[in-house]
Amino acid sequence: MRGYLFKRLAQIVITFFLFLSAIFFLVDAQPGDYGNVFYSNPRLTPEQRQQLKANLGLDQPTWVRYTKWMSSFLQGDLGISFSNYPRPVIDVIAERAPRTIVLFMSATVVSFYFGFMAGKLLAWNRGGLVEYASTIGGVSLYTVFTPWFALIMIWVFAFRLGWFPIGKFIEPTAWIGAPTEVNDVFIRLIFTALIASVLLFTLLVSVGRLNTNQRRPATWIGMAVIAAGALIYWLNTGLGVYALDILWHLTLPIITLALISFAGSMLLTRNSMLETLREDYVLAARAKGISEKAIRDRHAARNAMLPVVTSFVFSLAFAIDGGVITETVFSWPGMGRTLLTAANAEDIPMVLGALVFTGTLALTAHLVADILYAYLDPRIRYA
């Protein structure tokens, strides 16, 4: 396993640098450059335009800019964003990534959870009306034109019913005079979720060792303790009301994203379950007289999880990219819109900076998925 990990890490490092090179040259190969903006000011003389381009390094040949950028990258410097001059790229990412991570990771977790649960039940109760309705409904939402659907959701639930805010990620009037910045609350939310997830995972592993009768109450008590801990923490900080404001703005986008994407994991789980249910060990379990629920949840579903987990891990990795459409329609200023705006403006350092994170997470996700495979399926061993 250790040898395998070293080999995979070496491959990942090489792949990462190939990825960086490829995106640099692909982005740079776009016609024009950021200097195009200087043509909108007719008062500038040609010499001044050249000077402004030179100040940004745009007068240098491609390979010179490539080596400079790569050299800076290796020193941990992602450069200066042209369109936020002279703000460092890393600073822009640090500002926008937490919002995207909160929205898309939450949506990914919700959609995978419901997708997995629905897929498991559909496979178990195959052939019923519920299966047809869920499949058709899920696939319809999966293929729906996202901007239209998101706008309809806003129109119905925010504008008509008034249940949720129209766009934005916070209510400005609630934040005027706030004791802290929005990003501080976002980061606290991320850490709260992270710590709660680790505790929940530990809890679930721990209660698995208990006997059947003790498991359920232990689980509920454990979850209540974690929830109470989080609540006490937020009450103590005095920022709970701001966190609630964010969560209120988060709800509609999460529902929308979950509705659009849960069908993917639902169908994946359903197909995986159908294959698993044909396995001999399921037949053997039935022959032993184990309850149907236990066969479904502990024998079939657990083994059907492998492809779903892989898909989930990759989805989490790409969550940092955000989604241009979702972020635009819901006025959620995250990485998706940043990437799009930067690409349109040919702000190459910003585009590269955003994609560096995507590449890093995507490659890490591949490694994590490999390791998880071995953990989830004892039959898998890496040599």
Add this chain to the structure above:
Amino acid sequence: MKPNFKLFATLSLLLVAGLILAACQPQTIIETVEVEVPGEEVIVEVPAEGADLDSIIPADGMIECQPLPEMAFDTTGETVASAPSVPVVASGASAPVASEAAQGGGVYRVGIFEDMTTTNFWAANGPDNTVWNSYIQSPQYLAAYNLSHQSLQWVPQAAAAEGPPPVQEGDVWTITIPLRDDITWSDGEQFTADDWAFTAQTVLDFGLISGGWTAWYDANLLVSIEAVDDFTAKLTFNDVPGLISQHNVWGAPILAEHYWAPVVAEAGAGLEGLEGDDLVAAQAEAQDILFAHQPDGEPFAGSYTLGQREPGAFVTNDPYASYYGAGQTVTIYENGSYQSVELDGTTFTAYGEPEGEPTLEVVEGPFFDSVLYTIYSSQDAALLALKNGDIDFVLNPLGLQRGLLDQVQGDENISIIENGVNGFRYMSFNVRREPMNYCSFRQAVAVLIDKEFVTGTILQGVAFPLYSYVPEANGAWYKDDVPKLGFGLDREQRVELAKEILRQDGFSWEGGVEPVFNVDAGSVDPGGRLLLPDGTPVPNLNLLSPPPSYDPLRSTFAVWIESWLNEFGIPATANLIGFNVSIPIIFTEQDFDMYILGWSLGQDPDYLRDFFHSEQAVEDGNNAGGYSNPEFDAAADAIFTCQTFDECKEISDQLQLTLSTETPYVLLFDTGIIEAYRSAGIDFPYTSSLSGMQWTGNPGGPAMVNVAKVK
């Protein structure tokens, strides 16, 4: 299967090498075209790659215009009553609107579509020069002079009197301007002439050229601004500053010396004693330090001060309690006279003694406790918020899209305004190339383009046709009686006039078969290919235009122009290419026959020089089409030295007349700007304004917006 690592690595390296080669591929600069014209040899030389484009200006390569032929119908549009009407803003031309007395309180809630990129005003008007920064920051700063409400006359802001004329002192010219002594910064410090001198000196020392700085404090003209005493500034110029140059520096924002001096001193520490390239390099570094400074506690003197900023979410501007202009009443009279009366009764009058009825009366605020700029990423969400009462007004430089107008029309809480804009979209010729170097050819193409048909019939009135280089909406500088080639003509008349224009310059058609309008079919029967005066066929021409995804209006025009030119025997192809693709082709490579783009314009017509002076007909210059006319150049230079409005207007008229005749551009169209505001929540003292109510040059910006009267 065992992964083949070597194969993977080899393929990856090949991929990267391929990408490098593709990215490093040399670009073709401009093709060589040789043109022979009977009677005189005209070589339109186009250099090989890397050659100096200065050498290719074909001053003698452009074929002069002939008088327009006599036809049975009017050929210039001059006898037509007027061009199609658009909302006009002109001195004293608007209907009288009187604002109610100041009310107050509450939050003025504004929707915007992009966040501020910086709160550093040096950067915001430099590399971060976005309209969104400008919307929020403009009300925070004062200039010596500003444009008046609606009539757009230059009136004192921080200055205490009208600007005197320049005085020659040896080799230089000076203007001495008295400043008000009752203005304080928001931290309580006195606003003085030293602040203006400091701002100007910083721009000059740091070589700030991007954004607005280069126009405000033009290092080619302005030598310095000195503080004679606390409230007197002396501006020194190396040449006589014309009225328009004076306007530029009059409107230049002024920053607080006592806040910025330490930052500037630190950033510019290495600039002393440097010259040439060393200085330019050091200035670039100094600028980066200056722009990177994050202001904390910067004082302001405008109507609003920066409140709170939450990146990506909102920005607030708080009213400045000691704003000098709060409560003053501004009145514009029928004769164009401007009068302001301050709370203590101090009266200032300019542009003549008031005569006739007031056309406008505005009481200045601020009237709100705060201005809240909330960021929406889409117009749909912003409009829903407007309907829902979450915001009062939407700021968007493009205004409200007509497709979204239905959403707010009929809402009794919302009012819709439409105003003219100061800009145009145009088609430019590359006059370095044949046949575009023939004035007759350009005029014939202008005649063939039926702007009324495209804007009226095809685009259903979303745009209006343009004929003048100063748009009609800019009433002060607009010249109506310029040749309006093709205006008011039907298709048959257009074809006949275009043929006659070309015929009298020696053009003909292949096989002698001319295009003819078929009355029965209602279309043009194509003839042979158009032949140049020497008998050679007109080459295939390309027309670059933005695609429908970028601008459906311009792409529609391009497609129709292609069709009209081809049926006339001019082989033309419209290439609808991305904006970023077209810019280097047009301005750097200058490898085009015709292109369609657009300009947003300043109020003064000095842009005519920027666009068409031959010194701009170089690589990366504005005059990408290579238009060159020494007489035009001389007149264009004079627009920077003329001293009175009448003198400048005469020059501006002459420039417009020359351009309308020689047609380096065919002006196509522009659109008005539509805006919607929540009339249930706010009142504007007037709603007719050049480029709409959002125009950031409005004195005091949101200070003029009042709380709506209870209806």
